[in-house]
Amino acid sequence: MSRILIVDDEVSIRAVVREYAEFEEYEVDEAENGMEAVEKCRANDYDMIIMDVMMPKLDGYSASKEIRRHKNIPIIMLSARGEEYDKLFGFEIGVDDYVVKPFSPKELMARVKAVLKRGRTENASSRERLKFEGLEIDLAGREVYVNGQKASMTPKEYDLLFYLVRNINLAMTRDKLLEAVWGYDFFGDDRTVDTHIKMLRNSLGEYRKFIVTLRGMGYKFEADAH
Amino acid sequence: MSRILIVDDEVSIRAVVREYAEFEEYEVDEAENGMEAVEKCRANDYDMIIMDVMMPKLDGYSASKEIRRHKNIPIIMLSARGEEYDKLFGFEIGVDDYVVKPFSPKELMARVKAVLKRGRTENASSRERLKFEGLEIDLAGREVYVNGQKASMTPKEYDLLFYLVRNINLAMTRDKLLEAVWGYDFFGDDRTVDTHIKMLRNSLGEYRKFIVTLRGMGYKFEADAH
DNA sequence: CGTAATTTTCACAAATCCGTCACGAAACTC
DNA sequence: GAGTTTCGTGACGGATTTGTGAAAATTACG
Numbered sequence: 001m002s003r004i005l006i007v008d009d010e011v012s013i014r015a016v017v018r019e020y021a022e023f024e025e026y027e028v029d030e031a032e033n034g035m036e037a038v039e040k041c042r043a044n045d046y047d048m049i050i051m052d053v054m055m056p057k058l059d060g061y062s063a064s065k066e067i068r069r070h071k072n073i074p075i076i077m078l079s080a081r082g083e084e085y086d087k088l089f090g091f092e093i094g095v096d097d098y099v100v101k102p103f104s105p106k107e108l109m110a111r112v113k114a115v116l117k118r119g120r121t122e123n124a125s126s127r128e129r130l131k132f133e134g135l136e137i138d139l140a141g142r143e144v145y146v147n148g149q150k151a152s153m154t155p156k157e158y159d160l161l162f163y164l165v166r167n168i169n170l171a172m173t174r175d176k177l178l179e180a181v182w183g184y185d186f187f188g189d190d191r192t193v194d195t196h197i198k199m200l201r202n203s204l205g206e207y208r209k210f211i212v213t214l215r216g217m218g219y220k221f222e223a224d225a226h
Numbered sequence: 227m228s229r230i231l232i233v234d235d236e237v238s239i240r241a242v243v244r245e246y247a248e249f250e251e252y253e254v255d256e257a258e259n260g261m262e263a264v265e266k267c268r269a270n271d272y273d274m275i276i277m278d279v280m281m282p283k284l285d286g287y288s289a290s291k292e293i294r295r296h297k298n299i300p301i302i303m304l305s306a307r308g309e310e311y312d313k314l315f316g317f318e319i320g321v322d323d324y325v326v327k328p329f330s331p332k333e334l335m336a337r338v339k340a341v342l343k344r345g346r347t348e349n350a351s352s353r354e355r356l357k358f359e360g361l362e363i364d365l366a367g368r369e370v371y372v373n374g375q376k377a378s379m380t381p382k383e384y385d386l387l388f389y390l391v392r393n394i395n396l397a398m399t400r401d402k403l404l405e406a407v408w409g410y411d412f413f414g415d416d417r418t419v420d421t422h423i424k425m426l427r428n429s430l431g432e433y434r435k436f437i438v439t440l441r442g443m444g445y446k447f448e449a450d451a452h
Numbered sequence: 453c454g455t456a457a458t459t460t461t462c463a464c465a466a467a468t469c470c471g472t473c474a475c476g477a478a479a480c481t482c
Numbered sequence: 483g484a485g486t487t488t489c490g491t492g493a494c495g496g497a498t499t500t501g502t503g504a505a506a507a508t509t510a511c512g
Contacts, residue, residue, distance in 0.1 A: 195491080
């Protein structure tokens with residue numbers, strides 16, 4: 001679920017926004033001013049920031065600018081009426097949306113949803129591509145390359161490999177793998193995992209070495225020195 | 227340059243928006259109501275629509291929905307204060323932004339710019355023709371050429387192809403395709419996608435090879451080495 | 453209102469994958 | 483090093499998934 005940071009110097013506003021946001025099942029954190037927001041963003045990962053423009057210590061614009069230097073988080077600005085010039089300026093530093101005070105919490109939530117949705121589809125192209133020596137894994141494209149050559153795999157092989165890689169260097173029991181890759185409603189044989197590990201290893205060719213057997217336990221994807 | 231269609235029943239509003247839009251060097255066309263907007267969109271290509279919600283004959287929501295069935299044009303809605311319920315609904319049918327009346331023309335223009343910019347980066351250049359070997363795709367003109375010859379396709383085939391191409395090399399599940407191409411309110415069979423993929427492949431002739439089946443997953447448009 | 457075009461569903465064939473089993477190899481225990 | 487447990491693997495029948503043609507339903511448009 002998405003985590004949201006609410007930045008405003010007024011407690012009452014933070015409280016209202018928090019209430020609505022938690023109703024929508026967002027995880028909420030608060031900051032009292034721009035300075036605190038910058039610090040919190042350095043320490044934590046948020047999916048979105050809702051920030052007032054006028055605040056003591058560090059205003060919303062400056063805080064946004066500072067945060068954006070390190071992280072590309074969507075930001076919705078709250079501002080008082082009649083700050084038109086500021087609005088335009090806001091769009092230029094890349095604020096994702098504006099809501100004018102006094103705002104309706106429902107409207108704010110609709111915009112939060114829209115911006116989060118927008119971000120999600122855009123980020124789908126920020127393709128994660130993992131590389132271990134000559135083994136390349138394209139999660140978004142659902143493809144695996146062995147020494148530059150596409151390795152064709154069955155769905156279960158992909159799922160299994162992706163799960164192991166997502167939990168890199170972590171020991172995975174057969175039960176855990178069955179639950180995660182096959183689903184909680186699979187009631188078959190433990191050893192089914194073995195068979196698929198076998199096939200996955202064959203598909204990986206020389207990079208089968210990354211799939212390590214943990215006797216009496218299960219398997220893991222190990223990417224350390226070999 | 228971008229072409230904008232302004233849809234509002236009040237002459238004065240159309241005039242104001244036209245003035246500002248032409249100052250920004252957009253090409254402007256007008257429609258008096260939703261019905262006229264739908265017709266004009268069928269006949270011409272616009273890069274964006276600015277549309278009032280309340281209009282005689284056909285309201286903004288219904289018009290948007292109708293237009294979106296055939297063309298994926300960004301839409302900014304204008305609405306009077308206090309139509310909160312409608313707003314939420316509006317975001318769900320995929321309106322790109324909202325501006326509340328009475329609006330400031332400057333703000334409206336800033337949003338137009340933002341939405342157009344967003345669209346351009348998403349479309350990876352909206353006016354450009356994409357070329358994959360002998361397969362040419364004209365996103366703006368909504369046309370596809372196979373070895374220089376225009377390929378006639380049904381609207382759904384276009385939509386499906388365009389969506390796959392916009393998400394090139396990305397694995398797409400049937401559900402994702404249904405939601406994106408058919409709309410969130412489609413409650414039919416998954417396999418409908420398969421049938422349209424079949425027809426799309428036939429239309430693409432030898433370039434059917436770009437449409438790759440991802441067993442157990444869905445499909446993708448793959449433009450890598452073959 | 454009627455015809456044509458498009459979309460959707462359905463059924464069946466073809467392709468592919470999955471889960472189980474059996475047996476031998478490897479590893480661990482004592 | 484014999485016994486025991488665990489793992490690797492090939493094979494096979496059944497289960498899933500996909501491709502496709504055709505019928506049915508819906509929609510577009512004169």
